[in-house]
Amino acid sequence: MLSWRLVATGAWGVALIRLWLVLLAGQMVFYLLLRVYLRSQQVERLENRWDARHPDLAGNSAARRAFVAKAMAGFGRSLRARLAVLVFVLPTLAVLVIVIAVNWQ
C-alpha cells in the first residue's frame, strides 16, 4: 500500500508538446483554407468591379484576367491578408486565457 508512484505513461511535458503540435497542424490547415477563401473572395470582387466598369466587356476575357492579376499582385500586403495570420495567434492566446482563468483563485 505504501508504494505510491506517478504514472509514467505519457509524461506531462510530452502532453504539452503534443498539444502544441496538434494545435500547430490544425492552425496550418485552417490558415491555408482561409487564404484560399480570402483570395477567392477578392478575385470575385475584382471581377465584379471590372464588369461594372466595362459593361461592354463583361464576362471572362484576357483583359479582365490581366486586370485581376495586376490587382491581386499586392494582396499579400493588404490588411485582410495580414489579419489571416491571427489564425496562429488567437488559439495560443485562448489557451493562455483559459490557463489563467481556470488556475486563478
Next chain:
Amino acid sequence: MYYVRVVIGVLFGILVFGLLDYTLPSQNTVRVSNTYNRLTEIPPSASIFWAADSSRVVENAQGQRDVRFIDAVRPNGNVFVYRNEDTGWVWPPYFKYDSANLQAEATNLRSDARDPIWVSVTAYGWRLAWLSTYPNAIAINTVAGPDDRPANWAAMIVCGVLLALLALIWRMWAQFRDRGLRNFRKGKA
C-alpha cells in the same frame, strides 16, 4: 436513402450535443458538505471519464488512483458528488493544474445544513451513477443564497465562438462550391 440520411443526421446532432454538454462548463449552486480523497478503481471502459494518465495522476501498486472528491448538497436537498482532478494539457482543454488549491478552497467552504454557505461550483462532465463517473470541479465561488445562479459566461462565450467559426466555415464552403479553385489555375478561368 432519405430515412438513412435523416437517422445519420439525428445521431450526429445527438453526438455533437452530448460532446458539448459533457465538455462545456456548467454551474450549480450547492453547499459543500465534505471533501476527501479516496482510492478509486478506474475500469478501462470508463477511463475517458477520468483524467488522462499524463496529468500527473497518482496510483498505488494495485493500479488504484488517489482521487480528490467533493460532496455537495443542492438547495432542493439532493446530493451531488464532484471529483477534483487536474486535466493537464489534454482533452478537455481546461488546462487545470490547481486541484490541490481547489480542494483547499472547498474544504474551507464546508458547511452544514444549520448554517449553510452557498457556493457556485463550476464543473464539466456527467454524474452517471451506474458507470461511477463524476463531474470534474473547476472553480468554486461563494454566492448570496441558494437561489443565486450566476450567468455561465464561459459556456456562452465558447458557444458564440463555435457558432462564429461554423458560420465562417459555411461561408468558405459556399465560396468553394461557387467558384472552386479557379483563380489558382494560372491563365485559365
